[in-house]
Amino acid sequence: MKTSFMAALLILWSVLVRAQTDSVFTLETVVSGAIQVTKYQAPPAAQSTTNTFLGSSFIGKVLWRPNHILAVGLQTGYVTFSSEVLQTQGTTNIPDVKVGLTAIPVQMAISMNPWSLDIGVGLGVYVLQSIWRIDQDQRANSTASEFGVHSWIGYEFMVLDRLAIGPELSMHVLSNRGVAALALGVRVRFDAIRY
Amino acid sequence: MWLTLSCVSQLDPVQLPVIDYQAELAGTTPLDGTRRVIVSGTYMVEEGNGRLGDTVAVHFDGLRFTIYAARNVTFVSAAGGAKADSAIFIGTWRAVTGPEAGRLDLSAPADQGGKELVEGKGTGKGLVLQGTLQLQNGRYYIRMRKVSASRTRLRGFQIIAHRGGGRNSERLGRSENSISMMLLSSTLGATGIEIDVRMTKERIPIVFHDPTFTARTVPSPYVIGSVENYTLLQMRTVARLVNGEQIPTLRETLKAVIDSTLLSFVWLDNKQPLVVDSVIRIQQEMLDYAKTRNRDIRILFGIPEDDILNAYEASPLKGTTPVLCELDVDVVRRVNAEVWAPRFTAGTQDALVKEMQKEGREVYVWTLDDENFILQYLEADVFDGILTNYPTLLAALFYTRQAKP
Numbered sequence: 001m002k003t004s005f006m007a008a009l010l011i012l013w014s015v016l017v018r019a020q021t022d023s024v025f026t027l028e029t030v031v032s033g034a035i036q037v038t039k040y041q042a043p044p045a046a047q048s049t050t051n052t053f054l055g056s057s058f059i060g061k062v063l064w065r066p067n068h069i070l071a072v073g074l075q076t077g078y079v080t081f082s083s084e085v086l087q088t089q090g091t092t093n094i095p096d097v098k099v100g101l102t103a104i105p106v107q108m109a110i111s112m113n114p115w116s117l118d119i120g121v122g123l124g125v126y127v128l129q130s131i132w133r134i135d136q137d138q139r140a141n142s143t144a145s146e147f148g149v150h151s152w153i154g155y156e157f158m159v160l161d162r163l164a165i166g167p168e169l170s171m172h173v174l175s176n177r178g179v180a181a182l183a184l185g186v187r188v189r190f191d192a193i194r195y
Numbered sequence: 196m197w198l199t200l201s202c203v204s205q206l207d208p209v210q211l212p213v214i215d216y217q218a219e220l221a222g223t224t225p226l227d228g229t230r231r232v233i234v235s236g237t238y239m240v241e242e243g244n245g246r247l248g249d250t251v252a253v254h255f256d257g258l259r260f261t262i263y264a265a266r267n268v269t270f271v272s273a274a275g276g277a278k279a280d281s282a283i284f285i286g287t288w289r290a291v292t293g294p295e296a297g298r299l300d301l302s303a304p305a306d307q308g309g310k311e312l313v314e315g316k317g318t319g320k321g322l323v324l325q326g327t328l329q330l331q332n333g334r335y336y337i338r339m340r341k342v343s344a345s346r347t348r349l350r351g352f353q354i355i356a357h358r359g360g361g362r363n364s365e366r367l368g369r370s371e372n373s374i375s376m377m378l379l380s381s382t383l384g385a386t387g388i389e390i391d392v393r394m395t396k397e398r399i400p401i402v403f404h405d406p407t408f409t410a411r412t413v414p415s416p417y418v419i420g421s422v423e424n425y426t427l428l429q430m431r432t433v434a435r436l437v438n439g440e441q442i443p444t445l446r447e448t449l450k451a452v453i454d455s456t457l458l459s460f461v462w463l464d465n466k467q468p469l470v471v472d473s474v475i476r477i478q479q480e481m482l483d484y485a486k487t488r489n490r491d492i493r494i495l496f497g498i499p500e501d502d503i504l505n506a507y508e509a510s511p512l513k514g515t516t517p518v519l520c521e522l523d524v525d526v527v528r529r530v531n532a533e534v535w536a537p538r539f540t541a542g543t544q545d546a547l548v549k550e551m552q553k554e555g556r557e558v559y560v561w562t563l564d565d566e567n568f569i570l571q572y573l574e575a576d577v578f579d580g581i582l583t584n585y586p587t588l589l590a591a592l593f594y595t596r597q598a599k600p
Contacts (some may be wrong), residue, residue, distance in 0.1 A: 045415050046435045088432040097432050099417040130419045140429050142420035
């Protein structure tokens, strides 16, 4: 899947790349916020009643787009994969426990924007944080890093000379953990520096 | 999205047949000790050796009829008994290196040793067991003949299953270091087990190998990172091993082994120096408990690394319980370990092993999984036990090898 996506990206880029007469280098900042549906390969806990959850995704990117379509940069953000209350009475003497999984992606991002589209992929780690809580006194947070991929496609409407806004569909995949999330939201791009 | 999740590797499912033993064995009489000895032994496989190899070992794990075969690392777990003037055994076979499994039906015909077996006469030499082994695409005819009696384990040789039964345990539907795995280990051929001891956040000794929770051991994404980040309560509410079991405490584990298995040896592979005192206390408590249950079992405190050694030597409980040491022989002598456990890569070390044995210590080697290596170490005939991930393979090779002149 990843290989096919990268191959398609490179082919598209080679077709679209073109000579530029007026060199413009841009440092872009992009923020996006989305509602997402997370699907676990199996219910995330023995007491979970579902393996599909509603969550959210907020991503920020800084991309350097030299004098052609392809841009490279870094991205991070905050992703909520799932949050639920587990009924644990029976296995323990406590009634229920709040649990959840969030992540901070730290990834290299590659993006291209043919026509008014923006297509990209982020490769790198997700710093996962698990949350376990009964009350303020009884809680546990633990972190671990997992490799993951974030891909997106967006459409941009220029609303000002340096500002574009539009819808974005994106996907987070942590294959080692059996987690995939499909997010639909809004992106805002601001060209911070042009030279 | 669902396509991308297929990146997560899955082992092929194992389909074990469902057998209604009570109904199918109605009218049979369970074999007593004398008759179980008659059945036990080394058998030459006259037909069906494509599945089981030329030689197999037949044993009883309590009342369970078991077969250990080196070919495809196959074990049989069955029940049976005498019926009229023959005997029947029904159960399941598993090739632990793959997903292959199925039903096995065997009988000891009256005119081929079955009658003598039912009467409790003779040694069973020449006894024939024949029947079918079910495969996905049909049935396989099997016929095997007993060629020698089952011998007692020389010097009490220990077949020690790694991580409570073997790292291949995911194919058995039971997780490594789980109590359910340990309950199965003697059916796999093990006479003892090695288990890994870590600690929770509040320093309760638990049985778990890795320092962190990963999808390999605990699939829940709500339990990640260092094991020590979680209290026992937190683990109990959310963490389940890959086959759904709870992570057991050391005390629960040893109690289950004493109460519900025939294992005679437990090797505590200590991973964290901070719980050395707690582990020794539980070890002593469980050794005392075993005495009250008339269980002949040895539980050894393992010293695998220098940090555990240092903690042990600093402990006020040093010397109060039996010890197994993996370090060099000087340390073994210093801590007066009952067992020295060198790594197999050091070779058979015949002279050093004999020196240790002269001092009254036993020597177990770890971890041997390859058939050729196991044979090489068995032929050296100096060790008192071998740690393996494939107790079935070791049992098959050990018991059938004894049958040779």
